[in-house]
Amino acid sequence: MTKGKQQTTNDKKQQRAIMLTPKELERYSRQIQLPDLGEKGQKALKNTTALVSGVGGLGGTTALYLAVAGIGKLILVRGGGLRLDDMNRQILMSDDWVGKTRVTKAQETLNQINPDVEVEAIAEYITPENVDALVQRSDIALSCAHNFPERDLLNAACVRWQKPMVEAAMNSMEAYLTTIVPHQTPCLSCLFPEKPNWDRRAFGVLGAVSGTLACLSALEAIKLITGLGKPLLGQLLNMDLANVEFHKLHLYKDPDCPVCGKEAEGAEGTLNHGKGERPFAPTTTNH
Numbered sequence: 001m002t003k004g005k006q007q008t009t010n011d012k013k014q015q016r017a018i019m020l021t022p023k024e025l026e027r028y029s030r031q032i033q034l035p036d037l038g039e040k041g042q043k044a045l046k047n048t049t050a051l052v053s054g055v056g057g058l059g060g061t062t063a064l065y066l067a068v069a070g071i072g073k074l075i076l077v078r079g080g081g082l083r084l085d086d087m088n089r090q091i092l093m094s095d096d097w098v099g100k101t102r103v104t105k106a107q108e109t110l111n112q113i114n115p116d117v118e119v120e121a122i123a124e125y126i127t128p129e130n131v132d133a134l135v136q137r138s139d140i141a142l143s144c145a146h147n148f149p150e151r152d153l154l155n156a157a158c159v160r161w162q163k164p165m166v167e168a169a170m171n172s173m174e175a176y177l178t179t180i181v182p183h184q185t186p187c188l189s190c191l192f193p194e195k196p197n198w199d200r201r202a203f204g205v206l207g208a209v210s211g212t213l214a215c216l217s218a219l220e221a222i223k224l225i226t227g228l229g230k231p232l233l234g235q236l237l238n239m240d241l242a243n244v245e246f247h248k249l250h251l252y253k254d255p256d257c258p259v260c261g262k263e264a265e266g267a268e269g270t271l272n273h274g275k276g277e278r279p280f281a282p283t284t285t286n287h
């Protein structure tokens, strides 16, 4: 997240020297001990605004782990109310909230857990009308919506504004994760030129599955922000949690991608592997 408009935004922010309070130094002391994170990484987290689209078993849990890690600000975007059948996986919710606005409860719970994190709750879905303003106000996006139209809108806006996006999706006991940096890695449209047939809301899901994916999704964002470890750039992690099988696939950037291809915008720093190849191919297996 260090290119173009993004770089300018970060430079301006860093001019306002980010300081950690004594309370923050204590709250985050166990992670500040991580050599590759340290106070520098903690300040970077505090200096970051993360947009989370979808506040369900995936987005809500992702937001929780970003909040406890000390992200500066969360923008939660999710329309609609809480249903009883959401409660097997939505750990920011409470039983007495069924029927009420979901994103408001997420904001309340996160404020209780970590009052140092600013949480903005927007009770809307991602739309063509709101997506650009939301992405412009954010440093990183976490794509956790339950449908592809919202994911596609977020992906295109992140490419337009050169903001990184962690893409996390699941279907039943399977989960998928990749980290997209516009014009460096393939975008969501490169990965899925045709939309997967699991684009639907009412598939069966266990909270432990959405929670596993959410933890990894939050971790990808933390890695990008702090420089810790090695994010899944240009790779798709495919998890079969029924059989505990994990595979990494190398992703190919589509030069003709309608969102990030040459004709859509000047391509730079691509991982171009040529026309006519399929978007990704299995290369390694990690157990």
Ligand SMILES: [Zn+2]
Pocket: 186, 187, 188, 189, 190, 191, 254, 257, 258, 259, 260, 261
């Ligand atoms: Zn693309």
